Amino acid sequence: MTTINDIAKMANVSRTTVSRVLNNNGYVSESARKRVMKVVEETGYIPSVSAKSLRTKRSGVIGVILPKISTETASRVVGGINEVVSKEGFQILLTDTELNHEKEIEYIRLLQSRHVDGIILLATNVNDRLLHAIEESKLPFISLGQELPGVTSIVYDDYHAAVDMTTMILQKGHEKIAYIGVGEEDPAVGVLRKKGFMDTMEKAGITVEENWCSYGDFSIESGYESMKQIINSNRENPPTAAFVVTDRMAIGAMEYLKEQGYRIPGDIAITGIGAAVMSKYITPPLTTIDYFNKDAGSKAAELLLEQLQGKNTRKKITQNYRLIKRDSV
């Protein structure tokens, strides 16, 4: 490996001057600059980022903590983040918690040890130890998808999205609406979306029977099973519509209904949330809500870069959404 010292010797200057040339600061004569550049190009010298970041305490790396790496949402968000930070010369260091809350904390510390300049967390839960770890890290921090107290957060408007969707279903004349959700460990998807649905139903004067509710784990299969359960336990009084909290589970639910010969939306209407690419191409195309995940990622990145420049703006931003009406309801 060639180092800055080698370059200095070859160009007949001190390493200080080489550093100045490379970083474009301080006074350097034109002749010295040229000599250095020439040697740098000839040797293909690449400065050591470890040494640099040991000295400067900055690494040019943004840490991203994902709940699950290979999901459509995650890859959209990461795409959005990357689009913004790569322009500024930053790289992304990816970590995947596999939905393990302990790992969130572990990774914050790990990213910290790697001297990342900031962290974006796709949050799925809130707890004190997590908040404490964030506080301790003293790093610019963005939470995406859940609001974390004291941390700049970008949240989806889960409550109102669910309200709008439910309202629309009601307007179509449905009254017997089933609910397929996820567990309440997830404050956004599990709690807020449910609350939006329930509140709206209540306001319409409709009570949601407990056996019209079922819960899955985000997977397509769990959507299938949830719908199966609802249908089986309501043979004599089946719902005419189902509000499903994610597109994937909605697709699973549709799969079961189609298998059983139900017509969608004729016999049962279905809605999802998330605007998965798939939602547009299944039959019938799924009515869903677009959360603009990529934009949310970009936004998160922008806020992080702002914080990096010292603007200490602790904010909460609510990402907007769009109801996409298609043929499933």
Next chain:
Amino acid sequence: MTTINDIAKMANVSRTTVSRVLNNNGYVSESARKRVMKVVEETGYIPSVSAKSLRTKRSGVIGVILPKISTETASRVVGGINEVVSKEGFQILLTDTELNHEKEIEYIRLLQSRHVDGIILLATNVNDRLLHAIEESKLPFISLGQELPGVTSIVYDDYHAAVDMTTMILQKGHEKIAYIGVGEEDPAVGVLRKKGFMDTMEKAGITVEENWCSYGDFSIESGYESMKQIINSNRENPPTAAFVVTDRMAIGAMEYLKEQGYRIPGDIAITGIGAAVMSKYITPPLTTIDYFNKDAGSKAAELLLEQLQGKNTRKKITQNYRLIKRDSV
């Protein structure tokens, strides 16, 4: 920031001893070890990876270069890589070339400057400058998706996959088979899959009319447009089947056909390649080929780790595949 020196002072030992405790090597008395561990835990000390990797020339980071970050294939592969490397304590540093070949080279150098321990490249093309950059980097290197001479490569068996698929279409009695592909800049998808198709057709004694071929850019929309073009320019002699080189384009093609009232597979049969999640849930479910992308990613990671351990095994591995017969043909 607390450093190793602070810990040393607080535990009343030299920093040498602290280092030995943390890295579990050399002789350390039980009492010293306990004192050090106690202080480490109390302070929440996190060693600086920059300093460590400056000294040791290893960073615990694997660089991954993707052609496009937010695609199903990319996220599956990254998931596979992550599963393997995270177990060994490595992190992933992600870069996205946005299909720009110059950036591939740029990123190799950049990753090198970050002292990554190895690189996995999802290759989309081959050229001398790329090979040169890889050679220069002197890093453990894996190419995934294309064979790079002199570099350990994991390739999909594009040729035989295409052959098998074409054979199956022929066995179903089709003779008028359209082809929807991508440009030949992509040696794997653009060239190999086409060759597999063409060779098989030729062997069956069927010439493929030039106006039964159309080319897209991997997007769903381009599949739609390609099919539209084929249908429009063959009004009097339409094909009865179409071999499409990716699932997404196949889905676009189906979209057009459905819109125009064609029955699939009754009027026209369709096949894809890639086993996108979506392929299973559209109507009719798409016959396609599963390349086991996640396994390929894991395999790449394993080979890289092997190389890191000095086993300098330059190999070429051909990933197997599976034809998934569904209802679109």
Next chain:
DNA sequence: GATGTGTGTGTAATCGATTCCATATCGCTT
């Protein structure tokens, strides 16, 4: 001619770890 200001360059300390080498103590063998 003294003083100040703008350029240009180098010396040396520094960042936070690892690791080679030296040193010390202890128990055991010959």
Next chain:
DNA sequence: AAGCGATATGGAATCGATTACACACACATC
């Protein structure tokens, strides 16, 4: 009693950059 190996610890060099500081020179100003 001398010598040896195992255990335990610390001193100091080292990795490759950045940067505070000192110095030197040229030129303008009063």
